[in-house]
Amino acid sequence: MPGPGASDAQSDPGARDPVLEVEGISVSLGGREVLGEVSFYLLPGQLTGLIGPNGAGKTTLMRVILGLQAPTAGRVTLAGRPHSSGRRPAGYVPQKVVLDPDMPMRARDLVALGIDGHRFGIPLPSRSRRQAVEEMLEAVDALHLADQRVGRLSGGEQQRVLIAHALVSRPSIILLDEPLASLDLRSEQEVVSLLARIAERQKIAVLISAHEMNPLLPVMDRIVYVAGGRAASGTTEEVVTTEVLSSLYGQHVDVLHVHDRIVVVAGADPGREPRSGA
Amino acid sequence: MGQMSTLVFAPGFFHSGAVGVAVAVGGAVAVVSACVGVFTVIRGQSFAGHALSDVATTGGSGAFVLGVSPLTGYVVLGLAAAAAMDLVGIQRARGRDVATGIVLGAGLGLSALFLYFDTTMRATTGATMTILFGSMFAISSSTIPLIAVLAAVALGVTALVYRPLMLSSLDQEIARAAGVPVRLVGVLYLLGLAIAVALSAVTIGAILSTALLVGPAATALRISRRPATALALASLIGVGSVWLGIVLAYDSFYWPPRGHGWPVSFFVVTLVFVFYLFTEARVLHRLARSRAALARLAARFAVHRQARIQAGG
Amino acid sequence: MFSGFMMNTWIVASIVALVAGVVGFFTVLRGSAFVAHAVPQGAFAGAAAASLLGMNTLLGLGVFALAAGLGIGVLGRSGRHDVVTALALVVMLGLGALFLSRSVEYAPEIYSLLFGEVLGVSRSQVAPTSVLALVCIAGVLLVYRPLMTVSVVPEIAEARGLSVYRMEMLFLVLVALATSMTVPVVGALLMFSLMIGPAAAARSLTDRPLVAMTLSVVLALLTVWLAIAASYLSNWPVGFFVGALGALSYGMARGWLFLRKPLTRSGAITPGGALGT
Ligand SMILES: Nc1ncnc2c1ncn2[C@@H]1O[C@H](COP(=O)(O)OP(=O)(O)O)[C@@H](O)[C@H]1O
Ligand SMILES: [Mg+2]
Secondary structure: OOOHHHHHHHHOOOOOOOOEEEEEEEEEEOOEEEEEEEEEEEOOOOEEEEEOOOOOOHHHHHHHHHOOOOOOEEEEEEOOEEOOOOOOOEEEEOOOOOOOOOOOOEHHHHHHHHHHOOOOOOOOOOHHHHHHHHHHHHHOOOHHHOOOEHHHOOHHHHHHHHHHHHHOOOOOEEEEOOOOOOOOHHHHHHHHHHHHHHHHHHOOEEEEEEOOOHHHOOOOOEEEEEEOOEEEEEOHHHHOOHHHHHHHHOOOEEEEEEOOEEEEEEOOOOOOOOHHHO | OHHHHHHHOOOOOOOOHHHHHHHHHHHHHHHHHHHHHHHHHHOOOHHHHHHHHHHHHHHHHHHHHHOOOHHHHHHHHHHHHHHHHHHOOOOOOOOHHHHHHHHHHHHHHHHHHHHHHHHHHHOOOHHHHHHHHOOHHHOOHHHHHHHHHHHHHHHHHHHHOHHHHHHHHHOHHHHHHOOOOHHHHHHHHHHHHHHHHHHHHHHHOHHHHHHHHHHHHHHHHHHOOOHHHHHHHHHHHHHHHHHHHHHHHHHHHHOOOOOOOOOHHHHHHHHHHHHHHHHHHHHHHHHHOOHHHHHHHHHHHHHHHHHHHHHHO | OOOHHHHHHHHHHHHHHHHHHHHHHHHHHOOOHHHHHHHHHHHHHHHHHHHHHOOOHHHHHHHHHHHHHHHHHHHOOOOOHHHHHHHHHHHHHHHHHHHHHHOOOOHHHHHHHHHOOHHHOOHHHHHHHHHHHHHHHHHHHHOHHHHHHHHHOHHHHHHOOOOHHHHHHHHHHHHHHHHHHHHHHHOHHHHHHHHHHHHHHHHHHOOOHHHHHHHHHHHHHHHHHHHHHHHHHHOOOHHHHHHHHHHHHHHHHHHHHHHHHHHHHHHHOOOOOOOOO
């Protein structure tokens, strides 16, 4: 895989520095190595897909980046500085957020917590905060939801409010864990194009995890593919190949291009168990 | 050998009728509570279980006022509370604890009123204490048949719905897809719970009722994930705590200051809690075994050894 | 009803309602009704212990309430929350049973600790209750935003550097504080009704968090005032009225929500997303 410098110069003549670098991260959970030697980087204004099957370690990797999970080896550098346990300039939309419909809280209240939810004292009315909240809701096409109870919104609507919550503190990175899971086809396309637009307009690095790469293909600048505890990163053409994925999975897989879609299939010979082939 | 046994069992233990009744009833109640309790813990309804025992005591105080048998009062109000809880939506995870709390609050309010009538009409201030703390040594042997019947009903209901209940406790959606009438099963279970709780509240008091419902089951579920094993283990822990508690309470009459026994409920609750703490230690131990902690320990040990070697020269 | 000694009752009960409304708002938001029941009832055991040893009842209440709250927090890290709460409660009550078995003339005092003695509030109770209330309310207002964040989106809060565990402990301490001051007045069993009923009703009536907290205080005040008046006139225990009014206001709020729902639903229909622009 190409190093940071090479790809940088190629895909982006402005030669921006990576906002986040992950170097040789290994993680063990419950005595088992879940991730080993994972390295990649994120560039501002780019949308990166973190792709891998269920249980591959995508959530774990995001937790390491956020400092919620200590790696057994390796380090994460944010904006050139090794990250400390303090507050980090990364927005986060977790995989499963349950918002109680009985909770007295409007969409705008939840987004406002993204600005100053860590500060002491009760929130006093402030015009600038109100403006920031409404701008952000506007940016995710959710301004009309501002005064609705957030727990009563649909899954896709809650997702957009949570994205606004993550973006409103103006982070340089935003991590979204499986934002497309449990969305119907149209909401899926809406969220994907929304995120691409945000990456471009606000010049922030977007990392989206998904177990299915096809919805992201049209907008993904780079891909980090996790499988078998290891990861490969680069452009889609570089990473999603029979050779690279076979070496990740530790067994032969085929990468098939069908129309505009990419399908990864294990064990081309249908009569054979995938594992016995190794 | 004989001396050994008088050390453990104070004189007269085996000849006391009250002790015999306590051992029999306490053991039966412990088994029923443990079996029902496993489901209570899995379903996350510990609060409901506790609330039912508190509301059942309302029935106890109401029975004092009306002059009917306390057990009747306990069972009637226990069932009424279970129905109310189902109505306000206890079966759904969302808003469950608030719904439970509202029913409990109303029940406790009634309790206050009944006890007020008790004290003003009959001047029996002891009612509060009896109802809250119960007394294992004061179970009248005439209630034993009724207790046995209720225990059998509670166990029977649980056994009847065992499999669909287990399925719907683990995952409602899967159960519903498999054709389990989730609501009906939930209501039947709640009835079993109400009977079990009323039974234990009237015989051994509201405190022990909750302790025996939740403690042994939670402990067992932390040791074994297999339902059948957990049921057996929970019963064992429950019965063990009750019997050991009875022995200690009986013995405590001979502890200084002599002639003043310690309450059974104190011993049983403490034993139940200690059993739970054992599993806590297990959990912590497992955490400490994680690789990071081990590495830290090893590093510290190496530093110590280095220092010792250097000091030793 | 407003004579000299009743004035103390009105003042102290209003302070209690204020605290119950504020702390109750977060209790209901966090789904911690069981904790709100267990900490006061466990603290009752401490009061029994203190009265047995001839010490200040308030001290016993405080120590046991804190022990129950912190115990629940610590054990709750590795165990299920409702289980741990139940166990903490029964252990406290077991200790209470032990202390009570040692005491001789307990019954009336214990009754009032359980069910409240609102009509007999003494002048000496006004000052400590006010101080504790001030500390408690200041505490809640101080941590309002982080506590809210941690309660609503715990994972995101952790990612932003807030400690969910520490906030939880802080919340439990606040509940313990609220308990210590309110139990002598409304009693261990009904302090809890006052925390849950108004707050649960309030959240059905408004969508705004701060308004809900204010409404919760208002409803708690109304509940307490009505309960005292009714208790004064009927001579029935105040706890009965608190419990009944709590359930009533909750029921009415649910009814209101039920009636209002069709309106909200039609308003909630969203224009299809024109996201491509
Ligand atoms: N706390 C934990 N203890 C032990 N194993 C865990 C823990 N959390 C996750 N795992 C394991 O780590 C692997 C990766 O999990 P995860 O990062 O959630 O995968 P993904 O998000 O890609 O679906 C899974 O096999 C999961 O079982
Ligand atoms: Mg995941």
